[in-house]
Amino acid sequence: MEHAAPPARDPRPPTAEPLAGRRPPAPEAEPVTRWGRRARRLRAVLAALLTAAIVAPLAGAARPGIPAPPPAALAGPLTPRDLRTAYGANRADAAEAARMAAGHGDAHRAAADRALAAPARHLLSFDGRGTGLATEVLGDLPRADHVAVLVPGSDTTLDTYARFHRAAAALHAELLRRAPAGHRVAVVAWLGYETPATVGATVATPARAGHAAPRLRALVQQLHALTPAGTRISLLCHSYGSVVCGRAAPGLDVADIALVGSPGTGADTAAGLHARARIWAARGSEDWVGNVPHVRARLFGTTVGFGTDPVSRAFGARVFDAAGAGHSGYFTPGSASLANLARITLGATAEVTRA
Secondary structure, three states: OOOOOOOOOOOOOOOOOOOOOOOOOOOOOOOOOHHHHHHHHHHHHHHHHHHHHHHHHHHHHOOOOOOOOOOOOOOOOOOHHHHHHHHHHHHHHHHHHHHHHHHOOOHHHHHHHHHHOOOOOEEEEEEOOOOOEEEEEEEOHHHOOEEEEEEOOOOOOHHHHHHHHHHHHHHHHHHHHHOOOOOOEEEEEEEOOOOOOOOOHHHHOOHHHHHHHHHHHHHHHHHHHHOOOOOEEEEEEEOOHHHHHHHHOEOOOOOEEEEEOOOOOOOOOOHHHOEOOEEEEEOOOEOHHHHOOOOOEEEOOEEEOOOOOOOOOOOOOEEEOOOOOEOOOOOOOOOHHHHHHHHHHHOOHHHOOEO
8 A cells, every 4th residue: 555665875976075074973872862763753753745846736636636426415314224225326336437447447446437337336335436435344233243434544445445345355255264153244445534645744644544534433433323333443554544443433433543554643542532442453564554654743834744653652552463473465265364364353352363
């Protein structure tokens, strides 16, 4: 989903300084203080933001907007008996969006929309305009005992939705395999907000998360209305999605919140999320996000960074094993992270393997 940029190298060749003009030796460096390390990290973040502020507008200007119809109009709050109608209306909307995208000359978006319009897809919502939004259900939602909501990170759009769907499908298959006899499961793939681009200033600030959090809270409320009483709902939050979950967490009626590949949540500690849920966190050994500075500061009137590392002891989450997962590998079939995310969703917390 996100890719780390390699460190910049000094293009200038090394030069030898003549003896006659040699400068006196520099004084011995003072020990690096905690503030010194923090200042260097902040400067690195600022440099990344300045680069992104230049690159992102140029990249975004290269692609014109894609036309699509407005979302399907559905009367009143959804009930379980309305789901079939809602799924059909949203599939029809996706099919129309595919036709419009094809007419616009965007074959890639047309194919993505067409895939979502297939009869087997269950779209709780769909909006093909711009980068696109979609909420998809895998499983029998009105009868589910356990529901996992996947909250994606940066660079997740309708154009990359197939990758997000694969993660949701892998989790659903793992839940079906592990669920106790008689327990029904569902997965909700929630592309319910405009995710930031990996190369862009917004990915280092909580602005998009602030807009997304009320929508996520509304989704959880809707899911409680569409599922049986007592259904366990868990949020599985990847990368920047963990910032969204952090913003939505206070008092939210979910059983568990799992943060994977997280740059931080905006809170200093798990307790600082003011959540009713258990807070879990994991990071694979091959995930580049471990090299991201876990700082938070005010720069130019905005907050930059997301604070304490969620897998650190200082944060206080329940840290579970993700083995050698890379940043996009937490939902890989057969992986330790996928197995543990399924156990968390099913409430089998004693079986979760810890890091």
